[in-house]
Amino acid sequence: xxxxxxxxxxxxxxxxxxxxxxxxxxxxxxxxxxxxxxxxxxxxxxxxxxxxxxxxxxxxxxxxxxxxxxxxxxxxxxxxxxxxxxxxxxxxxxxxxxxxxxxxxxxxxxxxxxxxxxxxxxxxxxxxxxxxxxxxxxxxxxxxxxxxxxxxxxxxxxxxxxxxxxxxxxxxxxxxxxxxxxxxxxxxxxxxxxxxxxxxxxxxxxxxxxxxxxxxxxxxxxxxxxxxxxxxxxxxxxxxxxxxxxxxxxxxxxxxxxxxxxxxxxxxxxxxxxxxxxxxxxxxxxxxxxxxxxxxxxxxxxxxxxxxxxxxxxxxxxxxxxxxxx
Amino acid sequence: xxxxxxxxxxxxxxxxxxxxxxxxxxxxxxxxxxxxxxxxxxxxxxxxxxxxxxxxxxxxxxxxxxxxxxxxxxxxxxxxxxxxxxxxxxxxxxxxxxxxxxxxxxxxxxxxxxxxxxxxxxxxxxxxxxxxxxxxxxxxxxxxxxxxxxxxxxxxxxxxxxxxxxxxxxxxxxxxxxxxxxxxxxxxxxxxxxxxxxxxxxxxxxxxxxxxxxxxxxxxxxxxxxxxxxxxxxxxxxxxxxxxxxxxxxxxxxxxxxxxxxxxxxxxxxxxxxxxxxxxxxxxxxxxxxxxxxxxxxxxxxxxxxxxxxxx
Numbered sequence: 001x002x003x004x005x006x007x008x009x010x011x012x013x014x015x016x017x018x019x020x021x022x023x024x025x026x027x028x029x030x031x032x033x034x035x036x037x038x039x040x041x042x043x044x045x046x047x048x049x050x051x052x053x054x055x056x057x058x059x060x061x062x063x064x065x066x067x068x069x070x071x072x073x074x075x076x077x078x079x080x081x082x083x084x085x086x087x088x089x090x091x092x093x094x095x096x097x098x099x100x101x102x103x104x105x106x107x108x109x110x111x112x113x114x115x116x117x118x119x120x121x122x123x124x125x126x127x128x129x130x131x132x133x134x135x136x137x138x139x140x141x142x143x144x145x146x147x148x149x150x151x152x153x154x155x156x157x158x159x160x161x162x163x164x165x166x167x168x169x170x171x172x173x174x175x176x177x178x179x180x181x182x183x184x185x186x187x188x189x190x191x192x193x194x195x196x197x198x199x200x201x202x203x204x205x206x207x208x209x210x211x212x213x214x215x216x217x218x219x220x221x222x223x224x225x226x227x228x229x230x231x232x233x234x235x236x237x238x239x240x241x242x243x244x245x246x247x248x249x250x251x252x253x254x255x256x257x258x259x260x261x262x263x264x265x266x267x268x269x270x271x272x273x274x275x276x277x278x279x280x281x282x283x284x285x286x287x288x289x290x291x292x293x294x295x296x297x298x299x300x301x302x303x304x305x306x307x308x309x310x311x312x313x314x315x316x317x318x319x320x321x322x323x324x325x326x
Numbered sequence: 327x328x329x330x331x332x333x334x335x336x337x338x339x340x341x342x343x344x345x346x347x348x349x350x351x352x353x354x355x356x357x358x359x360x361x362x363x364x365x366x367x368x369x370x371x372x373x374x375x376x377x378x379x380x381x382x383x384x385x386x387x388x389x390x391x392x393x394x395x396x397x398x399x400x401x402x403x404x405x406x407x408x409x410x411x412x413x414x415x416x417x418x419x420x421x422x423x424x425x426x427x428x429x430x431x432x433x434x435x436x437x438x439x440x441x442x443x444x445x446x447x448x449x450x451x452x453x454x455x456x457x458x459x460x461x462x463x464x465x466x467x468x469x470x471x472x473x474x475x476x477x478x479x480x481x482x483x484x485x486x487x488x489x490x491x492x493x494x495x496x497x498x499x500x501x502x503x504x505x506x507x508x509x510x511x512x513x514x515x516x517x518x519x520x521x522x523x524x525x526x527x528x529x530x531x532x533x534x535x536x537x538x539x540x541x542x543x544x545x546x547x548x549x550x551x552x553x554x555x556x557x558x559x560x561x562x563x564x565x566x567x568x569x570x571x572x573x574x575x576x577x578x579x580x581x582x583x584x585x586x587x588x589x590x591x592x593x594x595x596x597x598x599x600x601x602x603x604x605x606x607x608x609x610x611x612x613x614x615x616x617x618x619x620x621x622x623x624x625x626x627x628x629x630x631x632x633x634x635x636x637x638x
Contacts, residue, residue: 056541058541107557108552151633
């Protein structure tokens with residue numbers, strides 16, 4: 001595991017609420033190796049955002065890290081002093097947020113913001129500006145020098161997301177977290193941003209943790225994928241393996257629901273019936289049992305552990321531990 | 327930015343024109359013959375006719391308006407009916423007293439309000455935040471004339487810390503005379519501005535771009551003082567711009583209670599005696615003051631917020 005850049009190890013995170021503790025993340029374990037692209041997929045509310053804010057430790061005040069570690073280059077980030085944590089943010093770990101329309105400060109010019117984030121560098125202001133323009137050029141913004149003096153509202157959504165990517169890469173981080181960076185964009189822009197992201201990843205050789213609920217994008221971009229459901233990892237492994245040979249009923253249903261996989265005209269689009277269980281009041285046993293069409297008595301008893309089925313494929317389902325797996 | 331400023335001041339001029347015209351028409355709609363009231367019941371018909379002609383009251387209302395604007399463009403607001411002195415000089419003589427009162431009130435109340443609000447926003451839901459909230463609401467609820475009377479009684483009559491009436495001579499004495507009136511009409515603004523800054527600041531600190539700034543490791547100091555305050559201050563600037571108008575009306579109370587000369591007192595005295603030229607002059611000046619202060623607030627906002635520059 002020496003080539004692991006980021007290791008999430010049995011991470012459990014609660015939110016303290018008036019209704020009791022909301023168990024937002026339970027026993028999350030996966031890793032990201034140097035220069036690798038790992039996708040995290042799951043429906044809304046599955047804990048993707050809690051996970052990334054936990055990595056950066058930009059969590060809401062009612063967050064409690066109950067158990068586990070988030071190791072970055074071997075160092076546990078959860079016990080790091082706040083000052084040391086701040087030194088990492090935007091330096092060795094960068095993030096591109098979901099909504100490009102609100103991710104930049106509306107009253108400061110793009111150039112000003114791109115110069116400000118280089119606050120650790122001792123370069124002159126003019127050099128920082130040059131570097132900012134160079135990065136804007138790298139993400140495909142035409143005439144970058146002149147556009148530095150413009151304000152975020154003078155750019156389109158796709159351009160703003162590319163500016164966000166430029167800002168995240170300006171310090172050449174070893175880990176880039178991309179939180180649904182293309183969700184707010186239309187399909188053609190999405191392809192452009194994804195392609196640009198992959199080119200830049202190869203150029204800078206940074207690892208990317210790519211969060212999305214769009215399976216097609218994950219399949220296109222990522223080396224490995226982690227499937228999350230209701231705050232737990234249900235399956236993880238090589239992208240090709242997961243997509244061609246899913247071993248968890250939730251993953252299978254998720255793939256069935258992806259519009260790219262629907263071959264026949266259908267009046268009613270496939271869905272997964274039921275709702276995500278109440279995280280403040282977890283049921284006993286498997287988290288997916290209520291919505292699973294293959295649930296067995298055993299599922300109501302114990303939580304299925306994430307077990308390795310073969311090299312590069314793990315799933316948390318009792319079905320895989322029977323004599324004759326499905 | 328220059329383009330915006332030109333358009334904004336053109337709009338301001340138009341607003342002054344409409345407001346002054348409306349005021350001119352409204353004042354003529356007040357029942358009663360102004361000439362009779364001014365000259366008293368025993369005036370001869372000849373005298374009444376002469377004054378009517380002098381004030382052009384025998385002409386159609388639109389002619390009166392045209393004459394008024396014609397004179398106005400030459401800086402002539404007419405003459406005081408009683409003393410015969412030019413209205414322009416009377417109004418300009420009173421203006422500084424009101425201006426210094428308003429500026430002093432805004433300065434002390436806005437700075438204290440912004441400091442209290444920012445502090446409360448930085449420590450939300452703490453005991454200090456709650457105390458600030460309670461005190462702010464109490465301040466907002468206190469009418470200026472009540473505060474004026476009470477502060478006069480307590481600080482001038484009983485404690486004798488500050489002079490009770492007049493404006494004083496010389497810089498220090500004038501400032502000393504300014505303390506109680508400025509306190510009285512500024513007090514409710516402290517609470518108002520504090521509440522506004524707190525709410526605005528809390529909202530901005532929860533916005534996504536602040537999270538971005540944090541994710542790039544910017545210092546909390548820089549985030550609060552530059553990335554957040556610059557946005558949070560925008561509604562406060564607008565409210566203070568409009569607030570100059572409210573302070574003009576609060577100033578009337580303060581000028582009466584503390585027996586200060588000023589525009590407010592001038593208007594009250596002139597309305598009771600139907601001294602039209604003075605009323606019109608004072609109204610023109612206060613309207614202009616109000617419109618200019620809101621235009622200035624918009625310009626400051628446009629300077630702070632690039633998004634505002636594209637709209638008027």
